[in-house]
Amino acid sequence: MAVCEMRKVYIIGDKDLRDSLIRRLGELALFQPKKMGKDLISSIFKKAERTEIKTDEVEENLSKLNWTIEYLGQFEKTKTGLGLFPSRAMITQEEFLGWVKNFDWKAICDRCLELNNRLETLREERRYLLERLESLVPWRGLPVPLEKLQGTRSVAYQLGISSSETKKLLQERLSKLKGAHLHILREEARRLYFLLVYLKDMEESIDSILYEIGIERVQFKELKGIPEEEIKRIRKRISLIDGQIDEIRRQARKISKEKIKLMALYDYFYNLLQEKRVSEHAKLSSYTFALEGWIRKQDLPKLRDGLKDFSLVDIIVREPNEEEEKDVPVALSNRRIFKPFEMVTNLYGVPRYFEIDPTPFLAPFFALFLALCLTDGGYGIILALLAYLIPKKVQVGEGGKRLFSILFFSGLVTIGIGIMTGGIFGIQVSQLPPFLAPLKKLSLFNPLEQPMVFLVISLALGVVHLMIGIGLALWEDLRRGDIISAILDHLSWIILILGVILFGLSKLEILSKTFATPGLIMALSGAIVLFLFAGRESKSLIGRLGKGAYELYGLISLFGDVLSYSRLLALGLATSVIATVVNLIANMASGIPLIGPVFTVIILILGHLGNIAINTLSGFIHTARLQFVEFFGKFYQGGGKSFTPFRHEGKYTMIVKE
Numbered sequence: 001m002a003v004c005e006m007r008k009v010y011i012i013g014d015k016d017l018r019d020s021l022i023r024r025l026g027e028l029a030l031f032q033p034k035k036m037g038k039d040l041i042s043s044i045f046k047k048a049e050r051t052e053i054k055t056d057e058v059e060e061n062l063s064k065l066n067w068t069i070e071y072l073g074q075f076e077k078t079k080t081g082l083g084l085f086p087s088r089a090m091i092t093q094e095e096f097l098g099w100v101k102n103f104d105w106k107a108i109c110d111r112c113l114e115l116n117n118r119l120e121t122l123r124e125e126r127r128y129l130l131e132r133l134e135s136l137v138p139w140r141g142l143p144v145p146l147e148k149l150q151g152t153r154s155v156a157y158q159l160g161i162s163s164s165e166t167k168k169l170l171q172e173r174l175s176k177l178k179g180a181h182l183h184i185l186r187e188e189a190r191r192l193y194f195l196l197v198y199l200k201d202m203e204e205s206i207d208s209i210l211y212e213i214g215i216e217r218v219q220f221k222e223l224k225g226i227p228e229e230e231i232k233r234i235r236k237r238i239s240l241i242d243g244q245i246d247e248i249r250r251q252a253r254k255i256s257k258e259k260i261k262l263m264a265l266y267d268y269f270y271n272l273l274q275e276k277r278v279s280e281h282a283k284l285s286s287y288t289f290a291l292e293g294w295i296r297k298q299d300l301p302k303l304r305d306g307l308k309d310f311s312l313v314d315i316i317v318r319e320p321n322e323e324e325e326k327d328v329p330v331a332l333s334n335r336r337i338f339k340p341f342e343m344v345t346n347l348y349g350v351p352r353y354f355e356i357d358p359t360p361f362l363a364p365f366f367a368l369f370l371a372l373c374l375t376d377g378g379y380g381i382i383l384a385l386l387a388y389l390i391p392k393k394v395q396v397g398e399g400g401k402r403l404f405s406i407l408f409f410s411g412l413v414t415i416g417i418g419i420m421t422g423g424i425f426g427i428q429v430s431q432l433p434p435f436l437a438p439l440k441k442l443s444l445f446n447p448l449e450q451p452m453v454f455l456v457i458s459l460a461l462g463v464v465h466l467m468i469g470i471g472l473a474l475w476e477d478l479r480r481g482d483i484i485s486a487i488l489d490h491l492s493w494i495i496l497i498l499g500v501i502l503f504g505l506s507k508l509e510i511l512s513k514t515f516a517t518p519g520l521i522m523a524l525s526g527a528i529v530l531f532l533f534a535g536r537e538s539k540s541l542i543g544r545l546g547k548g549a550y551e552l553y554g555l556i557s558l559f560g561d562v563l564s565y566s567r568l569l570a571l572g573l574a575t576s577v578i579a580t581v582v583n584l585i586a587n588m589a590s591g592i593p594l595i596g597p598v599f600t601v602i603i604l605i606l607g608h609l610g611n612i613a614i615n616t617l618s619g620f621i622h623t624a625r626l627q628f629v630e631f632f633g634k635f636y637q638g639g640g641k642s643f644t645p646f647r648h649e650g651k652y653t654m655i656v657k658e
Helices: 015-028 056-073 093-102 105-139 146-150 164-175 200-213 227-281 297-306 339-348 359-374 377-393 397-421 438-442 451-479 483-507 513-533 541-564 567-589 596-634
Strands: 006-014 032-034 089-092 155-163 180-188 191-199 216-218 288-296 313-318 653-656
Touching: 006 015, 006 297, 015 227, 015 288, 015 297, 032 227, 056 105, 056 227, 089 093, 089 227, 093 227, 093 653, 105 180, 105 191, 105 227, 146 155, 155 164, 155 200, 164 180, 164 191, 164 200, 191 200, 227 288, 227 653, 288 297, 297 313, 339 359, 339 397, 339 596, 359 377, 359 397, 359 451, 359 567, 359 596, 377 397, 377 596, 397 438, 451 483, 451 541, 451 567, 451 596, 483 513, 513 541, 541 596, 567 596
Parallel strands: 089 653
Antiparallel strands: 006 288, 006 313, 032 288, 155 191, 155 216, 180 191
16 A cells, blocks of 8 residues: 555663764654653653753744844845745755854844844834925925924914815905914915914914814924925935935845855754754653654664664564554655655545555546646647746745646646647647648547537546545455445445446447346346445434435435536636637737737737646646545545654755765
């Protein structure tokens, strides 16, 4: 099976060797530690003390380094890799050890914090000055110093803003008052800016007029000087602040050259923290320590060889039992061609330890279904080329490599599907140039002209897909020794479905009529077995028959599952239609004088690339749904825990051999 055999391992050794041995385990990356259980070996250490490991300082260092790395990232000129697939910097072991030993990372972190604090202070001051500038600009024509607007014993000043429509009314109302003067400073954007000078004993009358008209009062209590001069001073200060901000950014960009060293230090402390957390799993006695964990059976020789330098260490190994199924971590091991499709399985959830790995069974269907969603041989060529070249030119990480491998295989299958359906970049096989005439012989049908053929193929593939799922459920029962369930619950369904298919095809005269009777017998036999035995666990006869009838009702649900595969037809036709429309629009654009050929090329490139991107994404999603809902629903439970061995690995860096 594709689920690796696991072994529970107990590592017992001299107490003084604990830290160095854990460090070696991280380098080997073979062992997944766990808390000590309640079995015989663990009971020997049940009275042993668990040492308290202090991690506060390491976590604080990680926090400082992470903040500094993200801060310096703002000032990098170039970015590498794709955002969806984070890449890691390549460094040598010598560089890594040298930076860990000699690089003064704390000084860099402190300097970056200082620069950031200074930058935030300047930005805050700049925001404040911009607000003041915005409020002063409308009043730049005011000839009176702002501090004089506080007035005197007998005279008051009031700045105001109103709509232009109220100008005449304001002038009329104020003209009736002696001792009040309205000085209009500017009028723009249907807004009126004015200065009102009046005697203080008229304050009640002025307030009443301003309130009735809806005047917005303006005050500058903290500012001094003529607005025009204050505006110049503020702009000069903003210019100075901008220069200081640019200098801080220049210094930060200079420091960012040390970012790779900070990244290496982060990974060092991260691995140190992981070592300390593994140490927390260990139990100590007066002279020894014990670690418990999991390892793949095939890696046991590597573990023994990797720990052979530790003379005072013993390794005890035992097989997991079925009671531990929920606790045994799962590692998948598939052939190279199926390996990328483990990503699809992991999206749903890894199998339990004693469960079948569905990866080898879903892989061919996943590539085929995605190809049917594209249906165009030209699109398959582009998809395969891009999926092959991008991981070679851009760092995409391990997950990215698996995704592009899936797309590469799917692209190859799409080429074959495109040839069979007679579509190359939306051009039908009958319209291809003479040198591609041999492809016409390979074309089986045109989805746009024969959609019912495409539908039948999609549904037929769905039936095969579901039958394999039921067959895997039967196999799972046989592996567990549950022969009764295998025969009564799953084999009966297979016989029923095959019988219905034979009977239906013979009635449609696709098969000989001689298949009708055997098909009917098979269908009735399967139905009777399900009706009588699906509810065999029920103690009452009525309960058994009721459960059997409900099980037969599941045939309708099965038909619904089969119809779900019609989405392959819908997506395949959508891709073909859009490709044809792109070609049609490009052909229309070619008739434009002078620039027509340029527009044609642009439309063809952008149109077809966009069609590939959109339909590959939708095809991937719907293909995954067919796997997760229809296929997995017949046999797969999942819910296992992934095997994640303790390893020294970097979030930011990767050590390469020199």
